[in-house]
Amino acid sequence: MARQQQNVIEEVRDSIKSLWLHRKGNDAHAAVQDVIDALYSKDELKPLIMNKSKEGDVWKFTIHLPPGTGFAEFKKKSNLFSDATGGSVHIEKRGKAVTMEVMAEELKKNYPYSLYDPTKYDDMYLPLPIGMSAKGLIVRDLTEYPHFFTGGETNFGKSNELHVFANSILLYRPETFMIIVDPKSTEFAYLEGRALVVDEMGDVGELLEKLNEELDKRKKILKAANCVKIQKYLKKRYEMGFIVLIVDEWADLPEDVQNDLWRLLRMGRFVGIHVIAATQRPSSKTFEKFGDMKAMFYGRLSFVVADAINSRMIIDCDDAANLPAIKGRAIYKCGLEMMEVQTLFLDPEEAIKLYDKSNTCKVVNPIAIKQPRKMLPPR
Ligand SMILES: Nc1ncnc2c1ncn2[C@@H]1O[C@H](COP(=O)(O)OP(=O)(O)O)[C@@H](O)[C@H]1O
Ligand SMILES: [Mg+2]
Structure with a gap:
């Protein structure tokens, strides 16, 4: 047959x-x-x-x-x-x-970040330029996912995509409070002072506890204002900033933080807390709960993977295993929407220059940045 x-x-x-x-x-x-x-x-x-x-x-x-x-x-x-x-x-x-x-043209191997025109997406709370596709540039609102996951083999573009996401939010939605968990310690150091960069894995437990406390506080505030979610609250012209937690190498997170994470993933969306995660090994042992957690990441992106099993773990089908070995090439999936994209390329050295030029970024509370263990996200 x-x-x-x-x-x-x-x-x-x-x-x-x-x-x-x-x-x-x-x-x-x-x-x-x-x-x-x-x-x-x-x-x-x-x-x-x-x-x-x-x-x-x-x-x-x-x-x-x-x-x-x-x-x-x-x-x-x-x-x-x-x-x-x-x-x-x-x-x-x-x-x-x-x-x-x-x-008509095949996707190219390189599209610069400068192709992204943020002024076109004023109606989105947290626009993310995902990548170039047959439909042109795909831009989606992080708050609608409500969490985003990217996976794939090392060296095919996960961190680059996190740079694209982090900078587009910090540059054009500077009222957002961003936390970046960076186990490599070097990848996101350039954003210190604009985001809270946490590179000590020992600090992650406390950070997630604080975020859960913040979640509870926000829940009370929304309840008192009779709003089921942050979007309703903002429409009533009250103020509450979004919080974005970016985790590079999710599989490196300590095991004992899983419960706090799980709670953030389940309930964060209603109060404006959104997670963007990247990992090379969704199948790793430290990541047993991933099967359950995956459902919370509605937006997903898989770069080249070693085999069909890894592709299925990330995007529920084999397509990422058949991708050409091109850096930045990935399959984007969100519900029934699925397509091949080439992510935009952003060199962190260039990203920093964008801040100097546009000067739109309000630096988050610098005292809090020096004391990550004590800090509470602003409201
Ligand atoms: N969208 C892209 N377009 C062109 N080159 C890219 C793109 N994304 C990544 N690269 C190249 O691939 C290298 C590795 O990317 P990186 O994001 O560090 O991969 P990972 O985090 O998955 O290991 C980068 O240094 C860059 O040179
Ligand atoms: Mg990386």
Whole structure:
């Protein structure tokens, strides 16, 4: 059976290839039509391209699926469309129709951070530029996840993405209180004074206790104001800053902090406490509770991983195991939304210059920074 399926796939690939070879120019529309023709040549009714448009490098098609052709089944063919168009493809359901976006150019190996224009996202509480995709730059609000997880092999871009996230929040949402747990001690040292950088693993237990105390205080404040969550409270024009906890190398956290962490992950969202975590080894022993915790990280990003098991641990499917070995290349997943991205590249030395230029960052209480063990996040 599997062999038969394989034969059919190879046959389809061959016919696409021959059609493609005989076509002149880089016409994504014709390529998409070729794939549909090849895939559904035996069907009476084929998926129908109803509409096409092009914006910059991105083609957009609206496609109607005939009865009997399911969306999930059609979406699984996206790699065939990608091969034929030579670009990256994103397929999405829009009511009864399907939209297919094709980035005419293949994703590049490097997109600078400067492509991110923060002024476009004023309606988001904590915008995160996730990466470039077939749909253009993907930017999502951290408060909606409510926590974000990134995994993958060493040296493929986890920390870079944390630099992108940390700096875009500190630069453009300077009222946010940020804590960065940095076991390497060197990676985020440049942000000391702008964020609370904790590099002693022995301090993490106390930090999480304090954050839980803060969580309880905030719960009381929201209750007194009759608000179920921080967003409601802010809409009533009360003030409460968001708190973002970034943890690089999550698997290095001490075991005895798991309960406090778990509570933060479960309840933090309502009071504006959000976690961004990165780890190389989600399968590590110190991380047994990860299966439970994973559900709290709705937004996930997996860079290249060693095998399908690790890919599944991070994004619940094998796709990250098939990524090309390109630094910064990853699969982004949030609920049903899933796509390949190339994260923006940000050199910390360049990041620091952005602060000097825009001067938007209000430095958090410097006394508290010198005494991380005593500190309480501001309100
Ligand atoms: N988005 C990107 N684009 C280009 N190069 C990248 C990107 N992300 C990471 N890199 C390169 O890969 C190297 C390792 O990235 P890093 O974030 O330190 O990986 P990790 O934390 O997963 O070990 C970086 O020093 C940088 O040169
Ligand atoms: Mg790293």
